[in-house]
Amino acid sequence: MKHHVGEHKARKGLIRVEIDEENGIAENVKITGDFFIHPEETIGELEKELKGHKLEELEHVIDEFFAMRMDIEMPYVNVEDFKIAIKNALKD
């Protein structure tokens, strides 16, 4: 199991992504940081969505997740910020 950690500073807040990788699969993904997202339950749902995907699919999963959700508000943070945090984690 390899543990990847990546951080990215959005306009408001740091986004930290931790990925437990086994043979190219994200077995577990944890998103932490001091950003805001409403409703707050969104982050747990996104983590669940990312789990079990190949590493190279993760950015696409993020795009799809947010494209389907019209109820989410992220002040000073955008979808790209989450993707950059993932990219930074996978560089690690």
Next chain:
Amino acid sequence: MRFIPLIVARPEVQMAIDEAIMRARIEGKVPDTVRLYAFSPSSVTIGRFQSVRHDVDLDVAGKLGIPVVRRITGGGSVFHDEFGEITYSVVVGEDYHPALRNVEESYRYLAGPLVDALKELGLDAGFSGLNDIVANGKKISGSAQTRRKGVILQHGTFMYATRVDVLAKVLRISKAKLSDKGVSNIWERVTILEREGIKLNRWETYELLKDKFSAAFELEEDQLTDYELELAEKLIEARYGNPEWNEMR
């Protein structure tokens, strides 16, 4: 709006009361509410999504007897010095004022009385970014909010004599965050009233904030209902007093 006078209590109690007021307000059982409170002992609250391990020095917190509680709101970690800061919270329906529909405007509207207080003290004060208030260019207050079913809970800190050296020791502030703000250490970024040459004690700070919130929102002093206190007790058990919640990330 209802005003709940100063409550001094442990962090799990304060966080539970804020959520209890919000829940009761959503159910239509209580009016819009402002309250002021202080933490005892000195405490750390962390944002809903923060990592306890990454964002707090738990060894230092343990040694100094500083409890760490996770908030319902997002945002960053806060050191609530027992004799150095007052926390405010507002629970209000989104339809109270048009400014509340927009997240950015609502922060400024609800934390506006803090800026009024700083200006009355003669400081050059204003908002910075989404949720910070600066005095003479340095952060003196930060706020966080959550929204549920048309009701906003916003709470935040106001530092009059916080021990910034303890704050710097117990919070792990990432280098990325400081360098992003163009500063290399916490002293350049954060200030307190005392450092700006204004010596107020807890009661003087409390009275000043109470005045400014009263002027902005027409407050009527009252107390928490039995319903809210019962809810708060349940929330202490299920959430804020429970390691499962506090250490979940």
